[in-house]
Amino acid sequence: MNDTETEARRLLAAATEDMPPGAGLLDGFAAARRRDRARRTRRRAVLSAGIAVAAASVTAVTLTIGSAPPALATVTSALTRTLTQSYHLTEQDSSYYIVNGRIRYPAHFTCTSEADPVRHLGASSCSDGLRSREVGGYSYQYVPDPVDHPGRHWQRMPTASPGQLAAINGFIAATPQQMLAEIKKAGKVTVAGPASGPGWTGTRYAFTISPGAPIKLSGTVNVDQQGQARALILTIRQTSAVRVFVMTQALTFSDFGAPVTVTPPPADQTLPWP
Amino acid sequence: MADIDERFAAYVRDRGEHHLRAAVLLTGDWHAAEDLVQESLVKLYRAWPKLRADGDPDAYLRRIMVNTRRSWWRARWRREAPAGELPETVMADFADGQAFAAQVRQALQALPRQQRAVLVLRYYADLPEAEVADLLGCSPGTVKTHAHRGLRALRDNLGEDRHERHGN
Numbered sequence: 001m002n003d004t005e006t007e008a009r010r011l012l013a014a015a016t017e018d019m020p021p022g023a024g025l026l027d028g029f030a031a032a033r034r035r036d037r038a039r040r041t042r043r044r045a046v047l048s049a050g051i052a053v054a055a056a057s058v059t060a061v062t063l064t065i066g067s068a069p070p071a072l073a074t075v076t077s078a079l080t081r082t083l084t085q086s087y088h089l090t091e092q093d094s095s096y097y098i099v100n101g102r103i104r105y106p107a108h109f110t111c112t113s114e115a116d117p118v119r120h121l122g123a124s125s126c127s128d129g130l131r132s133r134e135v136g137g138y139s140y141q142y143v144p145d146p147v148d149h150p151g152r153h154w155q156r157m158p159t160a161s162p163g164q165l166a167a168i169n170g171f172i173a174a175t176p177q178q179m180l181a182e183i184k185k186a187g188k189v190t191v192a193g194p195a196s197g198p199g200w201t202g203t204r205y206a207f208t209i210s211p212g213a214p215i216k217l218s219g220t221v222n223v224d225q226q227g228q229a230r231a232l233i234l235t236i237r238q239t240s241a242v243r244v245f246v247m248t249q250a251l252t253f254s255d256f257g258a259p260v261t262v263t264p265p266p267a268d269q270t271l272p273w274p
Numbered sequence: 275m276a277d278i279d280e281r282f283a284a285y286v287r288d289r290g291e292h293h294l295r296a297a298v299l300l301t302g303d304w305h306a307a308e309d310l311v312q313e314s315l316v317k318l319y320r321a322w323p324k325l326r327a328d329g330d331p332d333a334y335l336r337r338i339m340v341n342t343r344r345s346w347w348r349a350r351w352r353r354e355a356p357a358g359e360l361p362e363t364v365m366a367d368f369a370d371g372q373a374f375a376a377q378v379r380q381a382l383q384a385l386p387r388q389q390r391a392v393l394v395l396r397y398y399a400d401l402p403e404a405e406v407a408d409l410l411g412c413s414p415g416t417v418k419t420h421a422h423r424g425l426r427a428l429r430d431n432l433g434e435d436r437h438e439r440h441g442n
């Protein structure tokens with residue numbers, strides 16, 4: 001066990017030292033069990049009605065997707081096209097909390113990736129030293145401090161979702177593919193103005209997604225004149241009674257169709273799993 | 275209490291406090307922790323007759339707690355404002371050790387949900403990486419990544435306070 005892990009164990013133990021006296025779990029359990037019995041009885045009573053409502057909801061959702069607005073169709077089509085060819089990706093991720101009007105716990109990562117979804121190749125490297133690769137049907141994740149297996153920095157596992165880089169950052173929705181899935185649910189997509197970058201011009205689209213309070217997702221997608229997504233910014237804002245959490249991921253795509261070369265890590269540095 | 279299986283009652287008396295402490299690390303405050311443990315105990319009790327005599331109720335309860343906590347989080351995403359987080363001003367009223375406990379929990383709450391769960395299961399419940407991975411439905415590599423980033427973020431969030439309190 002290294003010093004950092006020892007410190008973590010001490011900190012977590014210290015974080016429970018203020019347990020209130022007389023926490024009577026058994027007394028509370030008896031009451032919780034009575035509430036559970038009552039709730040289960042009520043649930044049985046409304047179950048048949050719930051099935052009818054669910055069937056009606058499926059019909060409504062199907063109708064909504066069938067009449068998707070043109071801007072949404074343009075954005076999802078561009079992202080789908082971008083994510084089905086090889087590309088390079090620069091990603092800047094930042095997050096912070098607002099507590100009592102002050103920004104707290106800011107965090108920032110930068111990652112660069114290259115991917116070839118058709119050949120199931122990918123490699124990613126982040127500013128805090130974390131890396132991943134995907135090649136030959138396996139995903140490899142770099143473990144900076146392989147305490148249990150010294151020298152074997154690359155943990156190998158079968159690729160769960162072919163063509164997708166392993167989500168290696170600590171945020172909630174990390175991959176472009178996951179973002180695309182969220183954007184497909186966008187309630188509102190509008191043209192936000194012109195957009196341009198090195199060697200391309202196009203249009204910026206803005207979207208908002210409201211899965212329900214207290215979460216709100218918003219962002220922009222830049223689409224070039226060839227119908228490819230060039231940049232994607234996604235901001236998640238979560239508001240609670242005492243603080244606001246804001247996380248932004250800014251993705252810039254480039255080098256479409258460029259050859260991607262990824263090699264597996266040396267065998268003597270690899271730890272197969274399972 | 276008479277209608278509760280005596281073996282179950284003995285288990286709660288013996289292990290309840292341990293799980294309550296783990297729960298407060300996951301939820302951030304004692305009220306939510308007690309709710310989480312109570313709800314999980316009810317689910318465990320339903321399965322209790324089916325648990326083999328040599329089964330591991332700790333592992334079963336831990337899985338229930340993780341899943342229950344996850345469903346709470348999803349429900350919160352959909353419809354509820356988060357509650358039970360400690361406002362910073364509350365800490366000023368705590369005695370020194372209590373204030374530090376609350377401060378560590380607040381730093382822990384600032385971490386992404388999955389990172390926090392990894393730290394609690396790995397370094398408080400002391401589970402091996404493979405078991406944490408199994409509980410959270412991810413790979414051991416992801417557990418390592420979350421542990422690495424979570425530990426670093428926890429240290430950053432606590433800053434110098436962690437040295438002052440523990441003399442590291």
